[in-house]
Amino acid sequence: MPRALITGASSGIGAEFARQLAPQGYDLVLTARSQDPLDHLAATLRQxxxxxxxxxxxxxxQANAPTQLYQQTSDRQLQIDLLINNAGFGDYGDFAESDRSKLLAMVQLNITALTDLTYQFLQPMRSRQSGTILNIGSIGGFQPIPYLALYAATKAFVLSFSEALWAENKDMGIKVMAICPGPTATGFNDVAGFPKTDAASPSPGLAPVEAVVSEALNAMKRDRGSAVVGGWANHLITSLPRLLPRDTLAQIIGEQFRPKAPTSD
Structure with missing residues (x-):
């Protein structure tokens, strides 16, 4: 049976990948910070x-965690046929007023860990001349997003990096793809710090996580370096940089995402 490794698998998109891959005959390796939800999900899927x-x-x-993860799969003799780099988070607000440690942790997780895991697990895939790597990006990677400035920049990296690796490895029997969802019904907004009553997202409503993951797995079957998932509105949003000057687009998005001033009673 093929085996998939999913990062950020304790909830949201990562957990849903596990739930949808299991009935397709995949054995799984699940990783995240919180062990209890991983254990619960694992027990349910086993049963x-x-x-x-x-x-x-x-x-x-943590800087050494990707190597620890690769080493533990090697020590357990777990061949990874599908790597899903899903772990990541955002931070909403004025960049200059944000928490520096949280920003640097975001870069470590969204870029550095993803890069390191891709590098390490790509080596045995190349030796076998088979394997798939899905890097979870975002429609935010297609344009600058003021007040989500660093998050959008990390996802722009994921998009460019994945598309380049797709071209480098496509003739070696290896697929590399950036999956780019839009606003999805997960805990992203809470972690990012969006106010509960704030309507900063330019996309109306949240796509069901089940539909996003199902579309992503269907996209995985195609020979492409990236795929926008989660509904027609996301495709429209990712087309805007081709229609508007980038500085104009940044100003428009900035007005939509600008934190609203508190109202007095």
Whole structure:
């Protein structure tokens, strides 16, 4: 049976990838910071689907964690056929007023850990001349987003990096793809710090996580370096940089995302 490694698998998109891959015959390796939800998900999938599920709790914001993860899969002789680099988070607000440690942790997780895991797991895939790497990007990677400035920049990296690796590896039997969802019904907004009553997102509503992951897995079958998922509005949003000057687009988006002044009673 093929085996998939999913980072950020304790909730949201990562957990849904596990739930949808299990009935497709994948054994799984699940990793995230929180062990209890990983253990619960693993036990459910073992019982319901009869698959092997390994749990490796790690904090990928720590510099040595990607090597630890690769080493643990090697020590357990777990061949990874599908790597899903899903772990990541955002931070909403004025960049200059944001928490510096949170910003640097975002870069470590969204870029450095993803790069390191891609590099390490790509080596055995090249030796076998088979394997797939899905890097979870965002429609935010297609244009600058004031007040989500660093997050959007990290996802621009994911998009460019993945498309380049797709071209480098496509003739070696290896797929590399950036999956780019829009606003999705996960805990992203809470972690990013969006105010509960704030309507900063330019996209109306949140796409169901089940639909986003199903579309991503269908996209994985195609020979492309990236795929926008989560509905027609996301395709429209990612087309805007081709229609408007980038500085104009940044100003428009900035007005939509600008934190609203508190109102007095």
């Amino acid at each position: 319901d689907q009869g698959i092997e599920v390994d749990v490796i709790p790690l904090d990928l914001t």
